[in-house]
Structure formats: C-alpha cells, structure tokens
Amino acid sequence: MSVMAMVFATIFNEDVKVFAVFLFAGMIPWNCFNSIVVQSSGAFINNEGLIKKIYLPKAVFPLSVSVGVIIDSLLSFVALFAIIIAVGGTFSTALFFIPFAYVLLFLFSLGVGLVLSIVTVFFRDMQYVLQIAMQGLFFLTPILYKSSALSGAVADFVALNPVVPYIELFRAPLTQGRVPDESVIYQAFVISLVAFLIGLGTLLSQERKIVFRL
Amino acid sequence: MSKITVENLSIKFRIYHDRSPSLKDYFANLFSGNRPAAYSDFWAVRDVSVEFRSGDRVGIVGHNGAGKSTLLKALCRVYESSQGKVRVDGRVAPLLEIGAGFHPEFTGRENIYLNGSILGYTDAQLRVIEPEVIAFAELEEFIDTPVKYYSTGMYMRLAFSLATAVHPDILVLDEIFAGGDAAFMERATARMHQMIDQANIMIMVSHDHRLVSSLCNRVIWMDHGRLVRDGAPDEVIPEYLGRGAHA
Numbered sequence: 001m002s003v004m005a006m007v008f009a010t011i012f013n014e015d016v017k018v019f020a021v022f023l024f025a026g027m028i029p030w031n032c033f034n035s036i037v038v039q040s041s042g043a044f045i046n047n048e049g050l051i052k053k054i055y056l057p058k059a060v061f062p063l064s065v066s067v068g069v070i071i072d073s074l075l076s077f078v079a080l081f082a083i084i085i086a087v088g089g090t091f092s093t094a095l096f097f098i099p100f101a102y103v104l105l106f107l108f109s110l111g112v113g114l115v116l117s118i119v120t121v122f123f124r125d126m127q128y129v130l131q132i133a134m135q136g137l138f139f140l141t142p143i144l145y146k147s148s149a150l151s152g153a154v155a156d157f158v159a160l161n162p163v164v165p166y167i168e169l170f171r172a173p174l175t176q177g178r179v180p181d182e183s184v185i186y187q188a189f190v191i192s193l194v195a196f197l198i199g200l201g202t203l204l205s206q207e208r209k210i211v212f213r214l
Numbered sequence: 215m216s217k218i219t220v221e222n223l224s225i226k227f228r229i230y231h232d233r234s235p236s237l238k239d240y241f242a243n244l245f246s247g248n249r250p251a252a253y254s255d256f257w258a259v260r261d262v263s264v265e266f267r268s269g270d271r272v273g274i275v276g277h278n279g280a281g282k283s284t285l286l287k288a289l290c291r292v293y294e295s296s297q298g299k300v301r302v303d304g305r306v307a308p309l310l311e312i313g314a315g316f317h318p319e320f321t322g323r324e325n326i327y328l329n330g331s332i333l334g335y336t337d338a339q340l341r342v343i344e345p346e347v348i349a350f351a352e353l354e355e356f357i358d359t360p361v362k363y364y365s366t367g368m369y370m371r372l373a374f375s376l377a378t379a380v381h382p383d384i385l386v387l388d389e390i391f392a393g394g395d396a397a398f399m400e401r402a403t404a405r406m407h408q409m410i411d412q413a414n415i416m417i418m419v420s421h422d423h424r425l426v427s428s429l430c431n432r433v434i435w436m437d438h439g440r441l442v443r444d445g446a447p448d449e450v451i452p453e454y455l456g457r458g459a460h461a
Contacts, residue, residue, distance in 0.1 A: 050315050054308060054332060055291035123237040208294040212227060 001027060008144055017087040024080045025174035026143035029101070029166045032073035033109045034134055039065045040113030041120045041130055048214045058207040062117045066110050070102070084174060092177035101169035101180075104192045108166065111195030115202045121213050141167060162191050216304030216383040216414035218266040218289060223298040224439075225284055228253040258284040260439035261298070271410065272417045273426035273447065275454050276436035282419040285436065286386055289417065304414060305334070307382030318362035322353055322372055325361055329376060343379040350405075351375040352398070371398055378409055385409060387418040423451050 001024065009019035040062035044051065047061050077098075085091065120126040141163045142150075150158055158164065165188040172180040230253045259281040266272060274282045287293045288300055290308040315332045316325045326347055330340045348357050351371040361369060410416045410429060420426050426433060426447060433450040435443040443450045 050332070052292065054315065056332060123240065125236040125238055129237060211293060 004144075012145070020087050021084050022146075022171070022175050023144065024084055025171045026141075026167050028073065028077055028080060029105050029170045030138065030141065030143050030163070031076070032069060032102075032105060033112075033163060033166065034138070035069040035072070036066045036106075036109035037113050037116060038127075038130060038134060039069060040110075041116040041127055043113075043117045044121050044210055045124070045214065051211055051214060058210060059114075059203055062110070062113050062203075066106070066113055069109075070106055074102070081174075092173070094173040094177050094179045097173050097179050098170070101166070101173075101188075104169065104188045105166050107192040107196045108162070108188070111192070111197070111199030114199030118202050118206050118210065121210050137161070137163065143167060162195070165191065216268055217301075218303070218384065218415065218417075219299075219301040220262055220264045220289075221299045221301075223259055223262045223285075223288060223300060224257060224296050225259040225281075225288055225293055226296040227256045227258050229256050257439050259288065262436075262439075262441045263298075264434065264441060264444065266415050266417065268414045270415050270417075270432055271430045272415070273430035273433045274417065274419045274436060275421075275423070275426060275433060275451065276442075279438075280436040281439040282436055283388055284439075286388055286417065286419055290386055302384070304383030306384045306386060307333070307377070307380070307413075308386045309377055309388070316361055316369070316373065319360055321360050322348075322351075322357040322364070325372070326376055329373075333377065335380060339380065347372070347375045347379050350379075350401070367395060367398070374402055378405055381409060381412045383414045385413040385416045387416070387420075423455065427451060 002020070005020040005023050006016060008023065009016040012019065014022075043061040043065050044058070050056070051058075051061075116126065116130060120130075140158055140161050142158065147155075147158065147164065165184050168184045169180050169188055172178055172184075262281075262285065274285065276282050284293060286308075288295060289302065290306055291300075291302075292308075315329050317328055320328060323344070326344055327337075327340055330343075331337075335343070348354055351368075351374070353368060353372055356364065356368065361372070364372070407429075416429075418426070418429065430447055433443075433445065433447045433454075434441060435450050435454045443453065
C-alpha cells in the first residue's frame with residue numbers, strides 16, 4: 001500500500017504524505033467491504049460438510065466470516081492510523097465518528113455478502129465473476145482519486161455506486177478532521193438498512209433450499 | 215416426556231444433470247431455445263407418517279438408498295421437509311457423523327469447545343464435561359496438540375467422547391462407527407449401551423440385523439422412501455431378510 005501511495009502520488013502530482021493519508025483512509029473501508037463480500041460468498045460452499053451433517057442456523061456461516069473480517073479490519077485500522085498520524089494526519093474529535101462508520105459499513109457489507117453467499121450456492125462460478133466485478137468496482141469507487149476529479153457520464157455513473165458514501169464516512173474524519181456531511185451519513189444509513197434487509201430477506205426465503213443445492 | 219411426530223413427510227431431491235450449476239451455463243441456456251430439463255425430481259422420503267414415543271428403541275432397516283439416513287437427517291433438521299411436518303419435543307443428539315466440524319488447526323481442547331457449541335452444549339456445560347471428555351478419550355497428554363497431528367484413533371476417541379458426554383433425550387445414530395483400539399471399543403460399546411438405556415427415545419439406522427434385534431424394541435422397514443412395515447423386531451426383521459433374499 002505504501003508503494004501504491006508513492007506511485008499514485010507521483011502520477012497525480014500530489015504530496016506523498018497528503019496522498020498517503022488520503023489513500024489509506026479510502027483503503028480501510030474498501031478492504032473491509034471487499035473481504036466481507038468475497039469471503040462470505042464462499043461461506044456456505046466451504047462449510048458444505050458441516051451443513052450436510054448437522055443442523056445449524058444458516059446465518060452463522062456468513063456472519064462468522066464477516067465478524068472475523070471486521071476484527072481484522074479494526075486491527076489494520078489501528079496500524080494504518082498510526083501511519084496516518086506519523087505522516088501528518090489530523091487528530092480531532094471527529095475520529096469518534098469512526099466506530100459509527102464501521103457499524104454502517106458492516107451492515108451494508110453483510111447485506112451484500114448474505115445475498116452473494118446464497119447466489120454462490122446456486123451458481124458456483126459466481127466466486128470468479130465476483131472477484132473480477134470487485135476489481136472493476138474498486139476503480140469505480142473514488143479511492144485512488146477524488147470524486148471531484150471525475151466529470152461527465154463517468155461521474156454520474158460513479159455517483160450511483162453504493163460504496164461511495166462509506167469511503168466518505170471514513171475519509172472525512174481521517175483526512176479533514178470533520179464529521180461527514182449529514183447528507184452522506186443519511187445516504188449511508190439508508191443504503192445499509194436496505195442492503196441488510198435484502199440480505200436478511202434472501203437468507204430467510206432461501207435457507208431451506210441451501211442444503212439441497214450443496 | 216420426549217416425543218417425535220412425523221406427519222406425511224416427503225423430502226424431494228433434485229438430481230441435476232449438469233455437474234454443478236454455473237452462471238455461464240445459465241446464460242448460455244437462456245438464449246438457446248431448446249433448454250434441456252436441468253434436473254429431475256427424486257423423492258428420497260415419500261409420505262411417511264410415524265410417531266415415536268418415550269421408551270421407543272427404533273431400528274430402521276432397508277436397502278441402500280431406501281431413505282433411512284434422509285429420514286434421520288430430517289429428524290435432526292438437516293433437511294427441511296418438502297411436504298408434511300416433523301415435530302420434535304426434546305433435545306436431539308445427532309450422532310450422524312462424529313468428528314464433523316473439528317477444526318484441524320485447533321488443539322483438542324479448543325475443539326471440545328468449538329464442536330461442543332456446534333452440538334448445542336452451553337459454555338457452562340462444556341466446562342463441566344471437559345475433564346471427563348479428556349479422561350474418557352485418554353488424551354491427557356495430547357489435548358493441547360492440534361488435532362491435525364492426531365492419529366485416526368485419537369481423533370475418533372475424542373469425537374466420540376465429546377458427542378456422548380451429555381445424555382440426550384433423543385439419540386439418533388447412523389451406522390455405528392468404528393475406530394480406536396480394542397480396549398476403547400469395549401468402553402465405547404458399554405457407554406453406547408448406557409446412553410441407549412438412558413435416552414428417552416433412540417433411533418438408529420444399521421445394516422447389522424443382530425445389533426438391531428438386540429438393541430431395539432421396534433423396527434421400521436423402509437423401501438424406496440416409503441414406510442413398508444413398522445412393528446416388533448422379531449416380526450419385521452425376518453420378513454425384511456426374506457424379501458431381501460428374493461430381490
């Protein structure tokens with residue numbers, strides 16, 4: 001990630017320190033989202049043996065993976081936070097917003113992960129499709145660049161990307177030392193709620209079929 | 215009082231003709247007009263109604279593929295019914311496949327807690343039974359070694375000791391296991407008998423007719439997913455064996 005910071009800071013002609021903080025603040029939520037989605041997509045098929053032999057509430061599998069990723073992400077947050085402070089990030093009361101941002105991010109990622117974990121049971125090649133799709137989504141999310149750098153059709157398209165508000169939730173406190181705009185929080189809240197409910201609905205309607213398709 | 219009621223239970227499996235379902239094939243077939251039937255239905259259990267009451271020691275017999283194991287798994291909620299209902303009152307201990315859910319990287323002790331939770335034991339219960347499980351499995355020396363370094367026998371001993379540590383209301387057994395040395399087998403068999411004695415309801419699947427005759431007071435004969443006969447062992451087993459010899 002430091003290499004990434006150096007390379008892209010040069011390309012974008014930005015100060016490495018400023019850019020590193022900017023990049024890391026975007027990478028934290030992205031990595032968390034990406035890992036939860038990719039790992040929970042395999043949650044059921046990786047535990048095929050267990051599911052076929054013993055009854056367990058099906059939600060346990062994607063949930064355990066997601067909680068694992070969140071713990072991982074919190075630890076890497078601490079490490080990156082140290083770097084951010086070292087290269088001149090800002091310390092402010094806005095940082096108290098981060099736990100709240102994590103809750104929203106977790107709900108959103110879990111919702112998406114739940115849907116994909118079930119889709120993967122029905123379509124096994126979804127895992128490979130997903131990896132490529134996530135790579136595409138990475139570049140459609142303003143992580144390496146500022147969303148204001150885009151214009152025209154691409155900007156409109158990126159504005160539809162549901163991951164964007166979450167990047168902003170982390171970036172505002174870490175890079176600018178301020179609580180994110182109310183509209184962004186509101187947007188993220190609605191997306192999290194919708195994603196989580198869709199995930200839960202998919203799980204509840206499909207969980208009885210999973211064992212027959214493994 | 216434990217009781218299991220099975221009403222008109224049917225379980226349908228879909229047999230897929232393609233190896234494993236993929237998005238690629240799905241889209242390929244979407245645009246080609248002639249879509250071959252992707253699956254056919256197979257009824258593993260069909261319209262079975264049966265009731266198990268306290269004191270029942272049930273043996274299920276039948277040919278391979280008769281739906282015996284599927285019925286057991288339905289009782290343990292692994293398979294949901296396609297039609298009909300299963301109602302279970304009491305704590306079920308499934309001994310379908312012991313050792314399922316062990317994590318190879320974890321030590322024996324950690325696996326007691328991991329697998330114990332999967333089996334439905336509470337944390338407090340596990341703390342109480344932990345020393346007993348270790349002692350019965352004779353693994354005091356190796357309990358803090360990851361189970362991937364265990365021999366097959368050690369692995370089986372630990373799994374068996376844990377699965378049988380708490381006496382359940384309803385005991386469900388599928389093809390009683392092997393493994394462990396002679397001395398352990400003897401103790402395991404003794405413990406098995408003790409568990410069967412103490413369980414409110416015991417349901418087992420076995421191809422060993424002598425075992426079924428000696429342990430059960432009721433035998434169910436299944437064939438092609440249907441319940442053929444239900445009665446005392448000395449009536450059903452000879453009939454099953456007689457029919458089996460002709461078939």
